[in-house]
Amino acid sequence: xxxxxxxxxxxxxxxxxxxxxxxxxxxxxxxxxxxxxxxxxxxxxxxxxxxxxxxxxxxxxxxxxxxxxxxxxxxxxxxxxxxxxxxxxxxxxxxx
Numbered sequence: 256x257x258x259x260x261x262x263x264x265x266x267x268x269x270x271x272x273x274x275x276x277x278x279x280x281x282x283x284x285x286x287x288x289x290x291x292x293x294x295x296x297x298x299x300x301x302x303x304x305x306x307x308x309x310x311x312x313x314x315x316x317x318x319x320x321x322x323x324x325x326x327x328x329x330x331x332x333x334x335x336x337x338x339x340x341x342x343x344x345x346x347x348x349x350x351x
Contacts, residue, residue, distance in 0.1 A: 256312075256334045258342075261298075261305035269298050272306035274349050275342070285341040286310075286334075310334060 262268045276295050296307040315327040
């Protein structure tokens with residue numbers, strides 16, 4: 256599951272990404288994740304206009320049982336909701 260961060264200006268995007276990244280420990284804790292579970296890919300490092308924050312569920316594969324795939328879908332939905340909740344206050348503050 257990943258989230259792309261892009262503002263209208265590449266410098267603003269990089270600045271927002273960097274400021275969020277400084278809060279990564281707080282964000283991971285709010286998500287109930289272990290340290291360094293989120294993968295932070297800076298726009299500068301990607302050579303792109305957008306930054307990326309990702310989290311992976313590595314214990315599931317496309318050939319797994321329907322039950323396992325269903326659990327993975329539930330995890331992804333829960334993670335999207337949790338990530339939005341965890342980031343909203345930070346984004347509100349940083350974009351104010």
